[in-house]
Amino acid sequence: MKAVRVPKSEAEQVRKLAEKLGVKDKSRRITAFGDYVEIPIVDGAEKFFEGYTIVEQKNPVFSKKKNLKEVLKGKVPEELIPTNYKVIGDIVIVKLDEKAKKYAKAIGEALMQINPCKAVWCDFGRFGMKRKPKMELIAGEGSVTEHKENGCRFRLDVTKVMFSLGNQAERMRVARLVEDGEIVVDMFAGIGYFSIPIAVHSKAKRIYAIEINPDSYHFLLKNMRLNGVENIIPILGDSQFVTPEGVADRVVMGHIYCHDYLYTAIRALRGEGIIHYHESTPEAVIDRPIRRVKKACGKMGKKCEILNFKKVKNYSPGVYHVVVDARVY
Ligand SMILES: C[S@@+](CC[C@H](N)C(=O)[O-])C[C@H]1O[C@@H](n2cnc3c(N)ncnc32)[C@H](O)[C@@H]1O
Structure with missing residues:
Protein backbone atom coordinates (compact mmCIF):
# COMPACT_ATOMS: atom_id res chain seq x y z
CA MET A 1 0.00 0.00 0.00
CA LYS A 2 1.73 3.11 -1.24
CA ALA A 3 1.76 6.68 0.02
CA VAL A 4 3.50 9.91 -0.95
CA ARG A 5 5.59 11.24 1.93
CA VAL A 6 5.92 15.03 1.88
CA PRO A 7 6.90 17.79 4.30
CA LYS A 8 3.83 19.22 6.07
CA SER A 9 4.15 22.48 4.14
CA GLU A 10 3.54 20.63 0.84
CA ALA A 11 0.87 18.24 2.06
CA GLU A 12 -2.15 20.25 0.94
CA GLN A 13 -0.78 20.77 -2.56
CA VAL A 14 -0.04 17.04 -3.01
CA ARG A 15 -3.40 16.01 -1.53
CA LYS A 16 -5.18 18.24 -4.05
CA LEU A 17 -3.12 16.80 -6.91
CA ALA A 18 -3.88 13.21 -5.82
CA GLU A 19 -7.58 14.03 -5.61
CA LYS A 20 -7.59 15.87 -8.94
CA LEU A 21 -5.97 12.85 -10.59
CA GLY A 22 -8.38 10.53 -8.76
CA VAL A 23 -5.53 8.50 -7.33
CA LYS A 24 -5.90 9.25 -3.63
CA ASP A 25 -6.70 6.00 -1.80
CA LYS A 26 -9.81 6.94 0.15
CA SER A 27 -9.79 3.72 2.15
CA ARG A 28 -6.78 4.99 4.11
CA ARG A 29 -6.31 8.11 6.20
CA ILE A 30 -3.71 10.83 5.67
CA THR A 31 -1.26 10.42 8.54
CA ALA A 32 1.35 12.73 10.05
CA PHE A 33 4.78 11.65 11.35
CA GLY A 34 6.73 14.50 12.92
CA ASP A 35 7.26 17.07 10.16
CA TYR A 36 6.04 14.73 7.42
CA VAL A 37 2.69 13.68 6.11
CA GLU A 38 1.81 10.53 4.19
CA ILE A 39 -0.88 10.80 1.53
CA PRO A 40 -2.18 7.36 0.54
CA ILE A 41 -2.35 6.68 -3.18
CA VAL A 42 -3.68 3.77 -5.21
CA ASP A 43 -1.22 1.22 -6.61
CA GLY A 44 0.29 2.28 -9.93
CA ALA A 45 -0.13 6.02 -9.27
CA GLU A 46 3.51 6.49 -8.22
CA LYS A 47 4.35 7.77 -11.70
CA PHE A 48 2.31 10.91 -11.10
CA PHE A 49 4.51 11.88 -8.17
CA GLU A 50 7.98 11.98 -9.67
CA GLY A 51 10.41 13.82 -7.44
CA TYR A 52 8.44 12.89 -4.30
CA THR A 53 9.27 10.13 -1.85
CA ILE A 54 6.98 7.11 -2.26
CA VAL A 55 6.72 4.83 0.76
CA GLU A 56 5.18 1.41 1.34
CA GLN A 57 2.88 1.81 4.37
CA LYS A 58 3.43 -1.09 6.76
CA ASN A 59 0.71 -0.03 9.15
CA PRO A 60 -1.83 1.96 7.19
CA VAL A 61 -4.62 3.68 9.07
CA PHE A 62 -7.95 2.92 7.46
CA SER A 63 -10.54 5.63 7.01
CA LYS A 64 -13.54 3.70 8.14
CA LYS A 65 -12.54 2.32 11.47
CA LYS A 66 -13.01 -1.40 11.04
CA ASN A 67 -13.67 -3.41 14.12
CA SER A 143 7.44 1.18 24.47
CA VAL A 144 7.90 4.89 25.26
CA THR A 145 5.00 7.14 24.41
CA GLU A 146 3.36 10.43 25.24
CA HIS A 147 -0.22 10.32 26.39
CA LYS A 148 -2.36 13.45 26.54
CA GLU A 149 -5.13 13.68 29.11
CA ASN A 150 -7.05 16.53 30.75
CA GLY A 151 -4.74 19.06 29.06
CA CYS A 152 -1.64 17.38 30.54
CA ARG A 153 1.19 15.52 28.82
CA PHE A 154 2.40 12.23 30.30
CA ARG A 155 5.52 10.60 28.93
CA LEU A 156 6.00 7.00 30.03
CA ASP A 157 7.38 3.61 29.16
CA VAL A 158 4.45 1.18 29.16
CA THR A 159 6.74 -1.73 30.06
CA LYS A 160 8.01 0.02 33.19
CA VAL A 161 5.14 2.03 34.62
CA MET A 162 1.38 1.65 34.59
CA PHE A 163 -1.17 4.11 33.29
CA SER A 164 -4.77 3.61 34.32
CA LEU A 165 -7.17 5.27 31.88
CA GLY A 166 -10.00 4.52 34.31
CA ASN A 167 -8.61 7.09 36.79
CA GLN A 168 -8.84 10.02 34.36
CA ALA A 169 -11.94 11.63 35.92
CA GLU A 170 -10.57 11.19 39.45
CA ARG A 171 -7.27 12.88 38.52
CA MET A 172 -9.16 15.89 37.21
CA ARG A 173 -11.67 15.93 40.11
CA VAL A 174 -8.88 16.26 42.66
CA ALA A 175 -7.03 18.90 40.63
CA ARG A 176 -10.23 21.00 40.62
CA LEU A 177 -10.65 20.72 44.40
CA VAL A 178 -7.25 22.28 45.13
CA GLU A 179 -7.63 25.87 46.29
CA ASP A 180 -5.26 28.77 45.58
CA GLY A 181 -2.08 28.68 47.65
CA GLU A 182 -2.55 25.12 48.96
CA ILE A 183 0.34 22.83 49.79
CA VAL A 184 -0.28 19.31 48.56
CA VAL A 185 1.52 16.07 49.34
CA ASP A 186 1.18 13.34 46.71
CA MET A 187 2.42 10.22 48.52
CA PHE A 188 2.38 7.83 45.53
CA ALA A 189 3.18 10.20 42.71
CA GLY A 190 4.21 7.77 39.96
CA ILE A 191 4.88 9.69 36.77
CA GLY A 192 2.80 12.60 38.08
CA TYR A 193 -0.70 11.09 37.68
CA PHE A 194 -2.12 13.57 40.23
CA SER A 195 0.75 16.03 40.74
CA ILE A 196 0.86 17.12 37.09
CA PRO A 197 -2.89 17.87 36.72
CA ILE A 198 -2.85 19.66 40.08
CA ALA A 199 0.12 21.77 38.96
CA VAL A 200 -1.48 22.46 35.56
CA HIS A 201 -5.06 23.16 36.66
CA SER A 202 -4.79 24.71 40.12
CA LYS A 203 -2.88 27.48 41.80
CA ALA A 204 -1.32 25.23 44.44
CA LYS A 205 1.67 26.85 46.09
CA ARG A 206 3.68 23.63 46.25
CA ILE A 207 3.20 19.94 45.54
CA TYR A 208 5.50 17.38 47.16
CA ALA A 209 5.52 14.40 44.77
CA ILE A 210 6.94 11.28 46.39
CA GLU A 211 7.76 8.21 44.35
CA ILE A 212 9.68 5.05 45.22
CA ASN A 213 10.27 3.57 41.77
CA PRO A 214 13.24 5.17 39.97
CA ASP A 215 11.65 4.43 36.56
CA SER A 216 8.49 6.32 37.49
CA TYR A 217 10.55 9.08 39.13
CA HIS A 218 12.54 9.51 35.90
CA PHE A 219 9.30 10.12 33.98
CA LEU A 220 7.93 12.35 36.75
CA LEU A 221 10.90 14.66 36.21
CA LYS A 222 10.40 14.54 32.44
CA ASN A 223 6.67 15.28 32.77
CA MET A 224 7.34 18.27 35.00
CA ARG A 225 9.48 19.72 32.20
CA LEU A 226 7.05 18.70 29.43
CA ASN A 227 4.18 20.47 31.16
CA GLY A 228 6.26 23.48 32.13
CA VAL A 229 5.32 23.28 35.82
CA GLU A 230 7.61 24.62 38.52
CA ASN A 231 5.78 24.09 41.81
CA ILE A 232 6.34 20.33 42.11
CA ILE A 233 9.03 19.15 44.51
CA PRO A 234 9.95 15.61 43.45
CA ILE A 235 11.19 13.23 46.14
CA LEU A 236 12.59 9.79 45.33
CA GLY A 237 11.94 7.42 48.22
CA ASP A 238 9.48 5.48 50.33
CA SER A 239 6.69 7.81 51.43
CA GLN A 240 6.51 5.93 54.73
CA PHE A 241 9.88 7.52 55.58
CA VAL A 242 10.34 10.63 53.44
CA THR A 243 6.93 12.35 53.62
CA PRO A 244 7.38 15.82 55.11
CA GLU A 245 5.49 16.37 58.37
CA GLY A 246 3.16 19.23 59.29
CA VAL A 247 3.22 20.87 55.86
CA ALA A 248 0.13 19.91 53.87
CA ASP A 249 -3.37 21.25 53.34
CA ARG A 250 -4.17 18.18 51.27
CA VAL A 251 -2.69 14.70 50.94
CA VAL A 252 -3.32 12.46 47.95
CA MET A 253 -2.96 8.73 48.66
CA GLY A 254 -3.38 7.43 45.10
CA HIS A 255 -2.46 3.81 45.72
CA ILE A 256 -5.08 1.11 46.14
CA TYR A 257 -3.14 -0.73 48.89
CA CYS A 258 -2.00 2.12 51.13
CA HIS A 259 -3.93 1.80 54.41
CA ASP A 260 -0.66 1.30 56.34
CA TYR A 261 0.33 4.79 55.22
CA LEU A 262 -2.66 6.60 56.74
CA TYR A 263 -0.73 7.60 59.87
CA THR A 264 2.02 9.14 57.73
CA ALA A 265 -0.62 11.01 55.72
CA ILE A 266 -2.21 12.44 58.87
CA ARG A 267 1.23 13.52 60.13
CA ALA A 268 1.83 15.31 56.81
CA LEU A 269 -1.11 17.68 57.45
CA ARG A 270 -0.46 21.03 59.05
CA GLY A 271 -3.07 20.82 61.79
CA GLU A 272 -6.14 20.16 59.73
CA GLY A 273 -6.59 19.28 56.10
CA ILE A 274 -8.00 16.89 53.56
CA ILE A 275 -6.92 13.36 52.72
CA HIS A 276 -7.92 11.56 49.53
CA TYR A 277 -7.56 7.91 50.47
CA HIS A 278 -7.77 5.21 47.77
CA GLU A 279 -8.47 1.53 48.32
CA SER A 280 -9.37 -1.57 46.39
CA THR A 281 -12.27 -3.04 48.31
CA PRO A 282 -14.69 -5.95 47.84
CA GLU A 283 -18.37 -5.04 47.67
CA ALA A 284 -19.00 -7.09 50.84
CA VAL A 285 -16.82 -4.71 52.90
CA ILE A 286 -17.49 -1.54 50.94
CA ASP A 287 -17.34 0.65 54.06
CA ARG A 288 -13.90 -0.69 55.08
CA PRO A 289 -12.01 2.34 53.65
CA ILE A 290 -14.11 4.74 55.74
CA ARG A 291 -13.59 2.59 58.83
CA ARG A 292 -9.85 2.58 58.22
CA VAL A 293 -9.66 6.36 57.84
CA LYS A 294 -11.70 6.89 61.02
CA LYS A 295 -9.63 4.36 62.97
CA ALA A 296 -6.31 5.96 61.93
CA CYS A 297 -7.61 9.42 62.87
CA GLY A 298 -8.80 8.13 66.24
CA LYS A 299 -5.44 6.51 66.99
CA MET A 300 -3.69 9.78 66.14
CA GLY A 301 -6.03 11.75 68.44
CA LYS A 302 -7.74 13.42 65.46
CA LYS A 303 -11.32 13.73 64.35
CA CYS A 304 -12.54 13.39 60.80
CA GLU A 305 -15.50 14.27 58.67
CA ILE A 306 -16.16 12.13 55.59
CA LEU A 307 -16.76 14.61 52.79
CA ASN A 308 -17.14 12.17 49.94
CA PHE A 309 -16.98 8.47 49.16
CA LYS A 310 -17.04 7.30 45.59
CA LYS A 311 -16.26 4.44 43.27
CA VAL A 312 -13.42 5.34 40.90
CA LYS A 313 -13.85 2.21 38.80
CA ASN A 314 -14.53 -1.51 38.85
CA TYR A 315 -11.28 -3.18 39.79
CA SER A 316 -12.22 -6.83 39.27
CA PRO A 317 -15.52 -8.72 39.54
CA GLY A 318 -17.11 -7.66 42.84
CA VAL A 319 -14.16 -5.44 43.78
CA TYR A 320 -14.10 -1.65 43.47
CA HIS A 321 -11.40 0.98 43.41
CA VAL A 322 -12.86 3.61 45.73
CA VAL A 323 -11.75 6.95 47.13
CA VAL A 324 -12.62 8.60 50.45
CA ASP A 325 -12.25 12.36 50.91
CA ALA A 326 -11.87 13.07 54.60
CA ARG A 327 -11.40 16.35 56.44
CA VAL A 328 -9.08 15.65 59.32
CA TYR A 329 -8.98 18.08 62.26
C1 LIG B 1 0.85 3.41 39.89
S1 LIG B 1 0.42 4.65 41.01
C2 LIG B 1 -1.28 4.41 41.15
C3 LIG B 1 -2.02 4.96 39.97
C4 LIG B 1 -2.45 6.40 40.08
N1 LIG B 1 -3.11 6.67 41.31
C5 LIG B 1 -3.33 6.84 38.92
O1 LIG B 1 -4.02 7.82 39.01
O2 LIG B 1 -3.28 6.21 37.86
C6 LIG B 1 1.13 4.15 42.46
C7 LIG B 1 2.57 4.59 42.54
O3 LIG B 1 2.97 4.51 43.91
C8 LIG B 1 4.34 4.14 43.94
N2 LIG B 1 4.65 3.63 45.28
C9 LIG B 1 4.36 2.42 45.80
N3 LIG B 1 4.77 2.34 47.07
C10 LIG B 1 5.33 3.54 47.37
C11 LIG B 1 5.93 4.08 48.54
N4 LIG B 1 6.02 3.37 49.65
N5 LIG B 1 6.39 5.34 48.50
C12 LIG B 1 6.28 6.08 47.36
N6 LIG B 1 5.75 5.62 46.22
C13 LIG B 1 5.26 4.37 46.21
C14 LIG B 1 4.46 3.11 42.83
O4 LIG B 1 5.79 2.93 42.43
C15 LIG B 1 3.55 3.74 41.77
O5 LIG B 1 4.29 4.56 40.90
Whole structure:
Protein backbone atom coordinates (compact mmCIF):
# COMPACT_ATOMS: atom_id res chain seq x y z
CA MET A 1 0.00 0.00 0.00
CA LYS A 2 1.73 3.11 -1.24
CA ALA A 3 1.76 6.68 0.02
CA VAL A 4 3.50 9.91 -0.95
CA ARG A 5 5.59 11.24 1.93
CA VAL A 6 5.92 15.03 1.88
CA PRO A 7 6.90 17.79 4.30
CA LYS A 8 3.83 19.22 6.07
CA SER A 9 4.15 22.48 4.14
CA GLU A 10 3.54 20.63 0.84
CA ALA A 11 0.87 18.24 2.06
CA GLU A 12 -2.15 20.25 0.94
CA GLN A 13 -0.78 20.77 -2.56
CA VAL A 14 -0.04 17.04 -3.01
CA ARG A 15 -3.40 16.01 -1.53
CA LYS A 16 -5.18 18.24 -4.05
CA LEU A 17 -3.12 16.80 -6.91
CA ALA A 18 -3.88 13.21 -5.82
CA GLU A 19 -7.58 14.03 -5.61
CA LYS A 20 -7.59 15.87 -8.94
CA LEU A 21 -5.97 12.85 -10.59
CA GLY A 22 -8.38 10.53 -8.76
CA VAL A 23 -5.53 8.50 -7.33
CA LYS A 24 -5.90 9.25 -3.63
CA ASP A 25 -6.70 6.00 -1.80
CA LYS A 26 -9.81 6.94 0.15
CA SER A 27 -9.79 3.72 2.15
CA ARG A 28 -6.78 4.99 4.11
CA ARG A 29 -6.31 8.11 6.20
CA ILE A 30 -3.71 10.83 5.67
CA THR A 31 -1.26 10.42 8.54
CA ALA A 32 1.35 12.73 10.05
CA PHE A 33 4.78 11.65 11.35
CA GLY A 34 6.73 14.50 12.92
CA ASP A 35 7.26 17.07 10.16
CA TYR A 36 6.04 14.73 7.42
CA VAL A 37 2.69 13.68 6.11
CA GLU A 38 1.81 10.53 4.19
CA ILE A 39 -0.88 10.80 1.53
CA PRO A 40 -2.18 7.36 0.54
CA ILE A 41 -2.35 6.68 -3.18
CA VAL A 42 -3.68 3.77 -5.21
CA ASP A 43 -1.22 1.22 -6.61
CA GLY A 44 0.29 2.28 -9.93
CA ALA A 45 -0.13 6.02 -9.27
CA GLU A 46 3.51 6.49 -8.22
CA LYS A 47 4.35 7.77 -11.70
CA PHE A 48 2.31 10.91 -11.10
CA PHE A 49 4.51 11.88 -8.17
CA GLU A 50 7.98 11.98 -9.67
CA GLY A 51 10.41 13.82 -7.44
CA TYR A 52 8.44 12.89 -4.30
CA THR A 53 9.27 10.13 -1.85
CA ILE A 54 6.98 7.11 -2.26
CA VAL A 55 6.72 4.83 0.76
CA GLU A 56 5.18 1.41 1.34
CA GLN A 57 2.88 1.81 4.37
CA LYS A 58 3.43 -1.09 6.76
CA ASN A 59 0.71 -0.03 9.15
CA PRO A 60 -1.83 1.96 7.19
CA VAL A 61 -4.62 3.68 9.07
CA PHE A 62 -7.95 2.92 7.46
CA SER A 63 -10.54 5.63 7.01
CA LYS A 64 -13.54 3.70 8.14
CA LYS A 65 -12.54 2.32 11.47
CA LYS A 66 -13.01 -1.40 11.04
CA ASN A 67 -13.67 -3.41 14.12
CA LEU A 68 -11.35 -6.14 15.28
CA LYS A 69 -13.87 -8.88 14.50
CA GLU A 70 -14.12 -7.80 10.87
CA VAL A 71 -10.34 -7.66 10.42
CA LEU A 72 -9.76 -11.02 12.13
CA LYS A 73 -12.65 -12.90 10.56
CA GLY A 74 -11.43 -16.35 9.46
CA LYS A 75 -8.05 -15.83 11.11
CA VAL A 76 -8.89 -16.07 14.80
CA PRO A 77 -11.85 -17.93 16.38
CA GLU A 78 -14.45 -15.30 17.16
CA GLU A 79 -14.68 -16.15 20.88
CA LEU A 80 -10.95 -15.48 21.29
CA ILE A 81 -10.98 -12.01 19.73
CA PRO A 82 -10.53 -9.42 22.50
CA THR A 83 -13.51 -7.12 22.94
CA ASN A 84 -11.52 -4.47 24.76
CA TYR A 85 -8.16 -2.77 24.50
CA LYS A 86 -6.68 0.54 25.52
CA VAL A 87 -4.75 3.18 23.65
CA ILE A 88 -2.06 5.09 25.56
CA GLY A 89 -0.44 7.71 23.37
CA ASP A 90 0.53 5.81 20.24
CA ILE A 91 0.65 2.39 21.91
CA VAL A 92 -2.15 -0.17 22.13
CA ILE A 93 -2.38 -2.45 25.16
CA VAL A 94 -4.51 -5.56 25.10
CA LYS A 95 -5.21 -8.44 27.48
CA LEU A 96 -5.48 -11.87 25.92
CA ASP A 97 -7.13 -15.04 27.18
CA GLU A 98 -4.77 -17.97 27.66
CA LYS A 99 -6.21 -19.65 24.54
CA ALA A 100 -5.91 -16.45 22.48
CA LYS A 101 -2.16 -16.17 23.07
CA LYS A 102 -1.28 -18.39 20.11
CA TYR A 103 -3.04 -15.81 17.91
CA ALA A 104 -1.20 -12.90 19.52
CA LYS A 105 0.68 -11.93 16.34
CA ALA A 106 -2.49 -11.80 14.18
CA ILE A 107 -4.36 -9.87 16.89
CA GLY A 108 -1.46 -7.42 17.29
CA GLU A 109 -1.24 -6.79 13.56
CA ALA A 110 -4.99 -6.32 13.31
CA LEU A 111 -4.93 -3.78 16.14
CA MET A 112 -2.18 -1.89 14.32
CA GLN A 113 -4.32 -1.86 11.20
CA ILE A 114 -7.29 -0.22 12.90
CA ASN A 115 -5.39 2.16 15.21
CA PRO A 116 -2.76 4.76 14.37
CA CYS A 117 -0.13 3.27 16.69
CA LYS A 118 3.51 2.18 16.66
CA ALA A 119 3.24 -0.95 18.82
CA VAL A 120 0.85 -3.37 20.47
CA TRP A 121 1.71 -4.85 23.87
CA CYS A 122 0.02 -7.75 25.62
CA ASP A 123 -0.73 -6.93 29.27
CA PHE A 124 -0.16 -9.63 31.90
CA GLY A 125 -1.09 -7.44 34.89
CA ARG A 126 0.59 -5.21 37.46
CA PHE A 127 2.67 -6.51 40.30
CA GLY A 128 3.78 -5.50 43.78
CA MET A 129 3.47 -2.18 45.58
CA LYS A 130 5.22 -0.49 42.64
CA ARG A 131 2.38 -1.73 40.37
CA LYS A 132 5.00 -2.69 37.78
CA PRO A 133 3.43 -3.91 34.56
CA LYS A 134 4.38 -7.19 32.89
CA MET A 135 4.13 -6.78 29.14
CA GLU A 136 5.01 -8.64 25.97
CA LEU A 137 5.40 -7.02 22.56
CA ILE A 138 3.09 -8.57 19.98
CA ALA A 139 3.33 -6.12 17.06
CA GLY A 140 5.32 -3.09 15.95
CA GLU A 141 8.06 -1.64 18.10
CA GLY A 142 8.69 0.86 20.89
CA SER A 143 7.44 1.18 24.47
CA VAL A 144 7.90 4.89 25.26
CA THR A 145 5.00 7.14 24.41
CA GLU A 146 3.36 10.43 25.24
CA HIS A 147 -0.22 10.32 26.39
CA LYS A 148 -2.36 13.45 26.54
CA GLU A 149 -5.13 13.68 29.11
CA ASN A 150 -7.05 16.53 30.75
CA GLY A 151 -4.74 19.06 29.06
CA CYS A 152 -1.64 17.38 30.54
CA ARG A 153 1.19 15.52 28.82
CA PHE A 154 2.40 12.23 30.30
CA ARG A 155 5.52 10.60 28.93
CA LEU A 156 6.00 7.00 30.03
CA ASP A 157 7.38 3.61 29.16
CA VAL A 158 4.45 1.18 29.16
CA THR A 159 6.74 -1.73 30.06
CA LYS A 160 8.01 0.02 33.19
CA VAL A 161 5.14 2.03 34.62
CA MET A 162 1.38 1.65 34.59
CA PHE A 163 -1.17 4.11 33.29
CA SER A 164 -4.77 3.61 34.32
CA LEU A 165 -7.17 5.27 31.88
CA GLY A 166 -10.00 4.52 34.31
CA ASN A 167 -8.61 7.09 36.79
CA GLN A 168 -8.84 10.02 34.36
CA ALA A 169 -11.94 11.63 35.92
CA GLU A 170 -10.57 11.19 39.45
CA ARG A 171 -7.27 12.88 38.52
CA MET A 172 -9.16 15.89 37.21
CA ARG A 173 -11.67 15.93 40.11
CA VAL A 174 -8.88 16.26 42.66
CA ALA A 175 -7.03 18.90 40.63
CA ARG A 176 -10.23 21.00 40.62
CA LEU A 177 -10.65 20.72 44.40
CA VAL A 178 -7.25 22.28 45.13
CA GLU A 179 -7.63 25.87 46.29
CA ASP A 180 -5.26 28.77 45.58
CA GLY A 181 -2.08 28.68 47.65
CA GLU A 182 -2.55 25.12 48.96
CA ILE A 183 0.34 22.83 49.79
CA VAL A 184 -0.28 19.31 48.56
CA VAL A 185 1.52 16.07 49.34
CA ASP A 186 1.18 13.34 46.71
CA MET A 187 2.42 10.22 48.52
CA PHE A 188 2.38 7.83 45.53
CA ALA A 189 3.18 10.20 42.71
CA GLY A 190 4.21 7.77 39.96
CA ILE A 191 4.88 9.69 36.77
CA GLY A 192 2.80 12.60 38.08
CA TYR A 193 -0.70 11.09 37.68
CA PHE A 194 -2.12 13.57 40.23
CA SER A 195 0.75 16.03 40.74
CA ILE A 196 0.86 17.12 37.09
CA PRO A 197 -2.89 17.87 36.72
CA ILE A 198 -2.85 19.66 40.08
CA ALA A 199 0.12 21.77 38.96
CA VAL A 200 -1.48 22.46 35.56
CA HIS A 201 -5.06 23.16 36.66
CA SER A 202 -4.79 24.71 40.12
CA LYS A 203 -2.88 27.48 41.80
CA ALA A 204 -1.32 25.23 44.44
CA LYS A 205 1.67 26.85 46.09
CA ARG A 206 3.68 23.63 46.25
CA ILE A 207 3.20 19.94 45.54
CA TYR A 208 5.50 17.38 47.16
CA ALA A 209 5.52 14.40 44.77
CA ILE A 210 6.94 11.28 46.39
CA GLU A 211 7.76 8.21 44.35
CA ILE A 212 9.68 5.05 45.22
CA ASN A 213 10.27 3.57 41.77
CA PRO A 214 13.24 5.17 39.97
CA ASP A 215 11.65 4.43 36.56
CA SER A 216 8.49 6.32 37.49
CA TYR A 217 10.55 9.08 39.13
CA HIS A 218 12.54 9.51 35.90
CA PHE A 219 9.30 10.12 33.98
CA LEU A 220 7.93 12.35 36.75
CA LEU A 221 10.90 14.66 36.21
CA LYS A 222 10.40 14.54 32.44
CA ASN A 223 6.67 15.28 32.77
CA MET A 224 7.34 18.27 35.00
CA ARG A 225 9.48 19.72 32.20
CA LEU A 226 7.05 18.70 29.43
CA ASN A 227 4.18 20.47 31.16
CA GLY A 228 6.26 23.48 32.13
CA VAL A 229 5.32 23.28 35.82
CA GLU A 230 7.61 24.62 38.52
CA ASN A 231 5.78 24.09 41.81
CA ILE A 232 6.34 20.33 42.11
CA ILE A 233 9.03 19.15 44.51
CA PRO A 234 9.95 15.61 43.45
CA ILE A 235 11.19 13.23 46.14
CA LEU A 236 12.59 9.79 45.33
CA GLY A 237 11.94 7.42 48.22
CA ASP A 238 9.48 5.48 50.33
CA SER A 239 6.69 7.81 51.43
CA GLN A 240 6.51 5.93 54.73
CA PHE A 241 9.88 7.52 55.58
CA VAL A 242 10.34 10.63 53.44
CA THR A 243 6.93 12.35 53.62
CA PRO A 244 7.38 15.82 55.11
CA GLU A 245 5.49 16.37 58.37
CA GLY A 246 3.16 19.23 59.29
CA VAL A 247 3.22 20.87 55.86
CA ALA A 248 0.13 19.91 53.87
CA ASP A 249 -3.37 21.25 53.34
CA ARG A 250 -4.17 18.18 51.27
CA VAL A 251 -2.69 14.70 50.94
CA VAL A 252 -3.32 12.46 47.95
CA MET A 253 -2.96 8.73 48.66
CA GLY A 254 -3.38 7.43 45.10
CA HIS A 255 -2.46 3.81 45.72
CA ILE A 256 -5.08 1.11 46.14
CA TYR A 257 -3.14 -0.73 48.89
CA CYS A 258 -2.00 2.12 51.13
CA HIS A 259 -3.93 1.80 54.41
CA ASP A 260 -0.66 1.30 56.34
CA TYR A 261 0.33 4.79 55.22
CA LEU A 262 -2.66 6.60 56.74
CA TYR A 263 -0.73 7.60 59.87
CA THR A 264 2.02 9.14 57.73
CA ALA A 265 -0.62 11.01 55.72
CA ILE A 266 -2.21 12.44 58.87
CA ARG A 267 1.23 13.52 60.13
CA ALA A 268 1.83 15.31 56.81
CA LEU A 269 -1.11 17.68 57.45
CA ARG A 270 -0.46 21.03 59.05
CA GLY A 271 -3.07 20.82 61.79
CA GLU A 272 -6.14 20.16 59.73
CA GLY A 273 -6.59 19.28 56.10
CA ILE A 274 -8.00 16.89 53.56
CA ILE A 275 -6.92 13.36 52.72
CA HIS A 276 -7.92 11.56 49.53
CA TYR A 277 -7.56 7.91 50.47
CA HIS A 278 -7.77 5.21 47.77
CA GLU A 279 -8.47 1.53 48.32
CA SER A 280 -9.37 -1.57 46.39
CA THR A 281 -12.27 -3.04 48.31
CA PRO A 282 -14.69 -5.95 47.84
CA GLU A 283 -18.37 -5.04 47.67
CA ALA A 284 -19.00 -7.09 50.84
CA VAL A 285 -16.82 -4.71 52.90
CA ILE A 286 -17.49 -1.54 50.94
CA ASP A 287 -17.34 0.65 54.06
CA ARG A 288 -13.90 -0.69 55.08
CA PRO A 289 -12.01 2.34 53.65
CA ILE A 290 -14.11 4.74 55.74
CA ARG A 291 -13.59 2.59 58.83
CA ARG A 292 -9.85 2.58 58.22
CA VAL A 293 -9.66 6.36 57.84
CA LYS A 294 -11.70 6.89 61.02
CA LYS A 295 -9.63 4.36 62.97
CA ALA A 296 -6.31 5.96 61.93
CA CYS A 297 -7.61 9.42 62.87
CA GLY A 298 -8.80 8.13 66.24
CA LYS A 299 -5.44 6.51 66.99
CA MET A 300 -3.69 9.78 66.14
CA GLY A 301 -6.03 11.75 68.44
CA LYS A 302 -7.74 13.42 65.46
CA LYS A 303 -11.32 13.73 64.35
CA CYS A 304 -12.54 13.39 60.80
CA GLU A 305 -15.50 14.27 58.67
CA ILE A 306 -16.16 12.13 55.59
CA LEU A 307 -16.76 14.61 52.79
CA ASN A 308 -17.14 12.17 49.94
CA PHE A 309 -16.98 8.47 49.16
CA LYS A 310 -17.04 7.30 45.59
CA LYS A 311 -16.26 4.44 43.27
CA VAL A 312 -13.42 5.34 40.90
CA LYS A 313 -13.85 2.21 38.80
CA ASN A 314 -14.53 -1.51 38.85
CA TYR A 315 -11.28 -3.18 39.79
CA SER A 316 -12.22 -6.83 39.27
CA PRO A 317 -15.52 -8.72 39.54
CA GLY A 318 -17.11 -7.66 42.84
CA VAL A 319 -14.16 -5.44 43.78
CA TYR A 320 -14.10 -1.65 43.47
CA HIS A 321 -11.40 0.98 43.41
CA VAL A 322 -12.86 3.61 45.73
CA VAL A 323 -11.75 6.95 47.13
CA VAL A 324 -12.62 8.60 50.45
CA ASP A 325 -12.25 12.36 50.91
CA ALA A 326 -11.87 13.07 54.60
CA ARG A 327 -11.40 16.35 56.44
CA VAL A 328 -9.08 15.65 59.32
CA TYR A 329 -8.98 18.08 62.26
C1 LIG B 1 0.85 3.41 39.89
S1 LIG B 1 0.42 4.65 41.01
C2 LIG B 1 -1.28 4.41 41.15
C3 LIG B 1 -2.02 4.96 39.97
C4 LIG B 1 -2.45 6.40 40.08
N1 LIG B 1 -3.11 6.67 41.31
C5 LIG B 1 -3.33 6.84 38.92
O1 LIG B 1 -4.02 7.82 39.01
O2 LIG B 1 -3.28 6.21 37.86
C6 LIG B 1 1.13 4.15 42.46
C7 LIG B 1 2.57 4.59 42.54
O3 LIG B 1 2.97 4.51 43.91
C8 LIG B 1 4.34 4.14 43.94
N2 LIG B 1 4.65 3.63 45.28
C9 LIG B 1 4.36 2.42 45.80
N3 LIG B 1 4.77 2.34 47.07
C10 LIG B 1 5.33 3.54 47.37
C11 LIG B 1 5.93 4.08 48.54
N4 LIG B 1 6.02 3.37 49.65
N5 LIG B 1 6.39 5.34 48.50
C12 LIG B 1 6.28 6.08 47.36
N6 LIG B 1 5.75 5.62 46.22
C13 LIG B 1 5.26 4.37 46.21
C14 LIG B 1 4.46 3.11 42.83
O4 LIG B 1 5.79 2.93 42.43
C15 LIG B 1 3.55 3.74 41.77
O5 LIG B 1 4.29 4.56 40.90
